[in-house]
Amino acid sequence: MEDPAAAPGVEVERPANPAFGDFATNLAMKLARPLRRSPLDIAEALATALRTGQDAALFAAVDVARPGFLNLRVADAAYEALVAGVLAAPAQWGRIPAVKRRKINVEFVSANPTGPLTVGNARGAFVGDLLCRVLEAGGQQVTREYYFNDSGAQINHLGASVFAIRRGEPVPEDGYKGAYVEQLAREVPDDVWAAATADGAQPDAVLGGWASKRVRGMIEASLARLGVHFDVWKSEASLHDEGWVARAVQRLRDAGEVYEQDGATWFRSTAYGDDKDRVIFKSDGRPTYFAADIGYVTEKFSRGFDHLIYVWGVDHHGTVARNKNAAQAMGYNPDSYQVILIGWVRFVADGVEVSMSKRAGTFVTLDDLLDAVGTDAARWFFASRAAHVEIDFDIELARKQSAENPVYYVQYAHARIASILRKAEAAGLAPATSVAGLLAGEPEAALARTLSRLPEVVEDAVLAEETQGITAYATDLATEFHAFYRDARVLDEAEPDRSARRLALALATKTTLANALGLLGISAPESM
RNA sequence: GCGCCUGUAGCUCAGCGGAUAGAGCGUCGGCCUCCGGAGCCGAAGGUCGCAGGUUCGAAUCCUGUCGGGCGCGCCA
Known part of the structure; x- marks a missing residue:
């Protein structure tokens, strides 16, 4: 052998x-x-x-x-030792030692500040944050980053829309509609309006700049409700202003992978296997989005990151190759440029698909979603599905079912244990400090076996960079506890030693449920 | 046409090389004298799109095929 x-x-x-x-x-x-x-x-x-x-x-x-x-x-003794370990160091339970601690940048959401976040942005926000939490559980040092476009055509369109509404005119063809635009138009401060309408001023740009800042504030507030906090907000304009784009293009030029044709500046992406070469500067001299992207890559690596992760919608998958290729051409390891594509979310209401359009003003905002189902339920919904698969989201169904969302099943088990522990304390019973003989009965043994699985469940989540396993496990453990509760009387003053052992097991279960939920950013209530 | 993703119970989704294919919701039938019934117990419901192949073993890997989604701009 x-x-x-x-x-x-x-x-x-x-x-x-x-x-x-x-x-x-x-x-x-x-x-x-x-x-x-x-x-x-x-x-x-x-x-x-x-x-x-x-x-x-x-x-x-x-x-x-x-x-x-x-x-x-x-052997039972091995399980007993494990439970003792959970009770001795509850905060450590389920944490995985890092094989190699790396500095990782995770960029997600990055929706342009031209309107409030919609349910369409919800998945990216939750999945990005869940990914960060999983990476952190695996011992990685994570920076959450939001990239936003604060200049350019989209912002001008927003400004033009505000301008038109303010003057009582119809919104332009390519403008933005919806109640939030009208709200913005009403709230334009006098000094901003004066600057926008001064002789020689560009009202679209001035009002767009003001409006996009206001919208960014709305976006930050929504994200705060989700429990998503970003460490860095990076503006696209700053990448140009600070010369990152120019220097990145020069690096590609030095590598011999840039050429001029038809008045435009091209990156030789085909040299790295892409279908076609890609334009960096258009023939009118203005940069493409790709130009900013390559500047951004150098800017991120300059901050000392070992690994970059981008959480994008599948509709962006066509741009992955060019960006990875450019990173490689600039001398970075292409494996350190990782893109996670989030599957499409098809929104339906009572079985009928609804289209979401910010410009048409027909969308459900993220805040509406949270009002309807709550952040814990929404988090659970996205955490329990693979990131890359297309899913249906029936907001009406979610609304109706919010009261029987599976997340409450797990939270209920946690609250139930908390209640038992409160009752025990009032009765003068405490969890056992010695766990010898803990697995005396089958209900105990079954519960101990299930709670012992947490570390391997977390490890699987870390390796796969996915969270469905955690939600499934939390449901399993809750089920196992409910069975234990049914079959094994915990509080029994006539059997103080047995009660103490079962309390210890219940406490270890509570810790396990709380840690699993905590990893997903979901609350573990003491009562509900 | 080419590339990527996807097709598993009525619905929404897990499982992605192992021993009888799972969960939630929905449906039907039971359980509150006792630690929280947001719970428990039971039942019905599946040729894992289809056809080949690899393997001791395939929902899982390979090939083909059919259906769905997305992409293939000097748009963002």
Whole structure:
């Protein structure tokens, strides 16, 4: 046996069927071919080794099953030690030691400040923040960053719309409509209006600049409601003003990957596998969005980040290659430029698709969503689905179902435990400090087995950079606790020792639920 | 046409190489003398789009095919 750990596809897993034990491994089956022995023979040999080895005390049972599984049942004492560890260091429970601590920049939302955040922005905001939390749980140092466009055509359109409404004229064809624009028009301060209408002034730009600042304030307030806090707000204009774009283009030019054609300036993206070359400066001399993007990359790396993550909607996936290629051409490791594409959210109301348009003013704002379902329920909804898949979101259904949202199931279990602990204290009962004999009964054992899974669930989330596993696990643990509650009377003054042990287990469960919810940014209420 | 994502229970979604395919909601039927009924127990409901292939083993990997979404601008 050269190096069994190096055999591909070897896994240790939790069997779906608890009758097979706590852990199972396919090691023997994977070894069968290279060793030219039958899987059952190998499994038997491994089982004997484990049963008599120095760690034999860890296992209550080591069994072999067809066609070659090795099934392990962990000894009660190991679970008892684990629960004791949870109680001794609750804040540490579920945290994963970083293999390598890196400085990571995560840019998300980055919606232009031309209108309030809509439900369309909600997914990016939640998923971006959840990603950051998962990275932090994995020991990474994370900076949350919001990139916004504070000049240019979109902002001028907004300004023109405000200008028109203020003067009682119809909103221009490519302008913005909606109650918030009318609100903005009413709130234009006298000095701003004077500056916008002075001789030689550009009303669109002046009013657009003012309005976009106001809108940014609205956006920040909405994000605060979500529990999303950004460390850095970066303006596109600053990338040009501070010379980042110019220097980045020069770097590409020095690398020989820039050329002029048809009056425009191009990046040779095809040299790195792209479908076509990409314009940096248009023939009228103005920069494309891509120009700002490459300047931004150099600006971010100049701040010492080891890794950049961009959370974008799938509709931007066509721009990934050019940006990654430019990063590589400028000398950065392309693997340190990572894009996570968020699947489309199809909004439906009572089964009928509704289109969202900021310009047409037909959209549901993020604040409306939160008013309807609450931040915990909204967070749970997005956390429980893979980031890259397209999903349907029926806001009417969400509204109706908000009272029976699965998040409350988990929170209820937490609140129920809190209530039991309060009652125990009033009765003079306290959780046991010694956990010997904790797994005396099957209800206890089942609950201990489930709560012990938290670290591996978190590790899986960290590796996958996804959170569905955490919501699923929290639901499992809540279910397991409700079963325990049904089958095992916790508070019983006639059985103080047993009560103390069960209280200890309940407290460890409460900690586990709170840590799982905390990782998702969801509250764990003491009562509800 | 090409590229990427996607098709799993009535609905919304997990599972993504292992041993009887899961959850929530919905439907039907039970459970409040006792630690919170926002709970518990049970039932119905699936050819994992389809067809080949790889493997001891495929919802999971490969190929093809059909359906849905997104992208393929000197737009942002």
